Amino acid sequence: MKLVTFLQAGTERIGAVLEDGRILDFAAAEPRLAVDMLTLIRDQEKLLPLARALAAAPPATALLDAASIRLLAPVPRPLSMRDGYAFRQHVATARRNRGLEMIPEFDLFPVTYFTNHLAVTGPGEVVVQDQHLARLDFELEVAVVTGRPLKNATLEEADEAIFGYMVMNDWSARMLQMEEMKLSLGPCKGKDFATSLGPWLVTKDELDLEKTAAGEILHARMTCDVNGHRLSDGNVDSMTWTFAQILQRSSYGIQMHPGEVIGSGTVGTGCLLELNGSQVTDNLWLKAGDEVVLEVAGLGRLVNTVTRVPERLTGVPPHLVGGILPDLYAGSPSGEMGD
Structure with missing residues (x-):
């Protein structure tokens, strides 16, 4: 359904x-x-x-x-929301663009971070302020929703616990993210203002899922168009880590519950940070009025429009609005900018 x-x-x-x-x-x-x-x-x-x-x-x-x-978002108020880092192409390219080698730990275990489950949006407007618009980015992802409790799950239990799939746009304010990641505490203000989900939550029986020893794999093309121009093109089946593996790791030592959302991380070519760094696009960032369309075969089209509201904060740093912007692609061992 x-x-x-x-x-x-x-x-x-x-x-x-x-x-x-x-x-x-x-x-x-x-x-x-x-x-x-x-x-x-x-x-x-x-x-x-x-x-x-x-x-x-x-x-x-x-x-x-x-x-x-x-x-609205199919699950407007999830119990929690994690985002993953499962696509090798995206991680390797984003690191290479910053002059960094591929991190070997990527192949040892899947990772996630918690993001703001109280800032979920669905199709339609995504409201941002000036600091968000300092290199605003989309991220083309897929998310699953848990449908059963999990703790120390096997891969089989993890797959059985997945209720359904949906399209996810993990909006990213890259300038805020770059600054805060230098403190090695994970993304916060660069991510916490909006995550878009939708348009539907598709139950597993509707989908082409291949059963493998590592968990079920969804074969589905993923694309992103900005203002009618195709920028991103990938496939869910290029995930290095399956959702079962991500859930197995996430449920280690903790009780997970029905209604938690877990994102895949960005597919290869699935954000402007990666595309700009690879010179596929030329310093292109989202601006107010832009239409961003994420589409995943079988999961629908998530259409959002960037909408600016007046800045309410005083003392906005000039380097964030209209000033000199630092180089996002310079290698830095103190922070990660791949997602």
């Missing part, structure tokens, strides 16, 4: 996208489905069969035209 969270007349509801593009409003069709997405995920054994039966024979009174509603 292609599951959505949407606003209708100011009320948040969940539903499914049907083959003809119309939206099945679960609450209008079945009172037991008048829940949010996290509840549907947690109670999937009981609620998903009801939802699937309704999608197979939808009542006309519960069908909505897609133009009459506003899509």
Whole structure:
């Protein structure tokens, strides 16, 4: 199923996208489905069969035209959100562009960092301020959502715990990120203002998943267009680490719960930091008004527009707004700028 969270007349509801593009409003069709997405995920054994039966024979009174509603992120308030670093091409290229060798630890274990699960957006506007616009970047990713508890998971348990997949844009304010990473504490202000998810959460039964000894692999082309120009082109199956491996590592020694979001990290060619450093693009960064379209085969098109709001902070450093910008590609052993 292609599951959505949407606003209708100011009320948040969940539903499914049907083959003809119309939206099945679960609450209008079945009172037991008048829940949010996290509840549907947690109670999937009981609620998903009801939802699937309704999608197979939808009542006309519960069908909505897609133009009459506003899509939100499929999981607007995940319990947590991690982002990975799973695509070797992206990591190696980003390091090479900064004069650094490939880090050998990349092949030893998958890594993630926690990002702001309270700053999730869906399709539509992504609101930024001036400091974000100092080399604003997109990141073309895929994310999974956990559907079962996990702790010290095997690869098989990790795969079984994945509820579904969706497109993810890990927006990055590169100037803020470059400065804060020198302190070796991980990304924060360069990442915490927005992460876009959507347009749908696609359950695993809808997808072409190959079972391997390392975990399931999704074969799906990934692209990004900015203002109608194709910039990025990759495939989910080029992940060096599978989502099962990432979840196995993430669940070591801790209890994970249904409704947590885990991103793949950036696919090769999947951000301007990488493309500019490789001279594929010429110092191109996002600006207010730009339309960014991420598309993953089977997962849909996530369309966002960069929208600037007035800067409210005083004393904005001049090197961040209109001043001299440091070189993002100079090698620095004290910080990582690959994601």
